[in-house]
Amino acid sequence: DTEVTQTPKHLVMGMTNKKSLKCEQHMGHRAMYWYKQKAKKPPELMFVYSYEKLSINESVPSRFSPECPNSSLLNLHLHALQPEDSALYLCASSQAGTGGEKLFFGSGTQLSVL
Amino acid sequence: GDSVTQMEGPVTLSEEAFLTINCTYTATGYPSLFWYVQYPGEGLQLLLKATKADDKGSNKGFEATYRKETTSFHLEKGSVQVSDSAVYFCASRRNQGGKLIFGQGTELSVKP
Numbered sequence: 001d002t003e004v005t006q007t008p009k010h011l012v013m014g015m016t017n018k019k020s021l022k023c024e025q026h027m028g029h030r031a032m033y034w035y036k037q038k039a040k041k042p043p044e045l046m047f048v049y050s051y052e053k054l055s056i057n058e059s060v061p062s063r064f065s066p067e068c069p070n071s072s073l074l075n076l077h078l079h080a081l082q083p084e085d086s087a088l089y090l091c092a093s094s095q096a097g098t099g100g101e102k103l104f105f106g107s108g109t110q111l112s113v114l
Numbered sequence: 115g116d117s118v119t120q121m122e123g124p125v126t127l128s129e130e131a132f133l134t135i136n137c138t139y140t141a142t143g144y145p146s147l148f149w150y151v152q153y154p155g156e157g158l159q160l161l162l163k164a165t166k167a168d169d170k171g172s173n174k175g176f177e178a179t180y181r182k183e184t185t186s187f188h189l190e191k192g193s194v195q196v197s198d199s200a201v202y203f204c205a206s207r208r209n210q211g212g213k214l215i216f217g218q219g220t221e222l223s224v225k226p
Contacts, residue, residue, distance in 0.1 A: 004157075042203055042216035043158065056213070090157050102148070103214060105157035 006091050006106035014114050015081060021109045023074040023091030032074040033103065034066060035090040043090055049074060050096075081113045116141040120204050120217035127194055127224050135189040135220045137178075137204035145206040147171075147180055147187040148214070152201045161189075161202070165209070194224045 004025045013019050023032065031050050035043035048056035049068040063085075065077040074091055088110050092103040121136040139147065146165045150158040162171030167182035176191045187204060204217040 006157075040201060040219060040221060042219050045213055092158075102160045102163060103158075105150075105159065107155075107157045 004091055004093055004104050004106035006089075006109050008109055009107065010110045010112075012112045012114065013078065013081065015083075017081075018077070018079045020078065021076040021089055021091075021111075023076075023106060024072055025093040025104070026072055027093065027104065028071075028095075029093035029104070030071060030096050031094045032068060033092040033094075034074070034076050035092065035105075037088045037090055037108070039088075047076075078111075081111075083113050086111055086113045116145065116206060116208070116213075116215045118204050118206050118215050118217035120202075120220050122218070123201075123221035125220060125222050127222070129196055129224055129226050130193045131224075133189070133191040133194045133198075133222070135202055135204075135222070137187045137189065137217055139185050139187065139204075139206045139215075141185075141206055141208065141215075143208065144182065145208050147178070148205040148207070149176070149178055149187070149189050150203045150205060150216075152203065152219075154200070158203065194222070196224045196226055198222060199224045 007022045034046040037043040046060045047066045052068045063080050067075040088108040090108045091106045094101045094103045118139045148163045149161040151161045152158045162173045164171040164180035170179045178187050178189045201219045201221045203219045205214050207214045
């Protein structure tokens with residue numbers, strides 16, 4: 001199994017809603033990532049978890065709250081988002097978070113904030 | 115800081131044409147270099163990678179060679195197909211870890 005699975009594929013939410021994005025991998029990877037991507041732009045790193053501990057937070061607003069319940073799962077909790085937060089949210093994983101290894105990306109959640 | 119620069123798109127080619135997408139990088143030391151591809155409506159897939167100077171990465175007819183002297187990692191394919199239409203991202207990452215640095219992406223459109 002070489003997949004990173006993200007749910008839901010599409011999400012529409014209002015600015016007062018609370019929702020969560022989910023990501024799962026069963027490759028035994030110990031590093032997991034959240035990226036935000038606007039259309040036809042490169043992904044922007046948001047968070048990195050390494051061995052289930054948050055290792056990088058790229059100064060992301062607190063309305064985004066990551067969680068890593070175990071080594072296979074990664075969540076992104078959303079609250080009081082703004083319309084400019086509408087984007088494709090990508091989850092990725094890699095073996096251990098070191099330099100030369102490849103990242104496996106999920107297909108993403110397309111988020112629209114109304 | 116580290117950065118990656120790609121040629122701007124969109125690039126439009128006819129089927130069976132030769133493809134080159136230029137990529138140059140700036141980094142402290144010698145990073146690993148990657149090409150990722152993103153098909154419409156999908157996430158990113160690793161296309162190929164090279165971890166040291168003079169390494170050539172290849173996959174699905176695509177090739178790129180890590181050129182330390184010109185700090186480049188240009189993507190080439192001898193004969194493109196309509197199915198190659200996608201956005202291509204060049205990226206670098208220090209071998210000690212840290213962020214994957216992406217270029218701006220190059221959109222490729224191949225016409226029959």
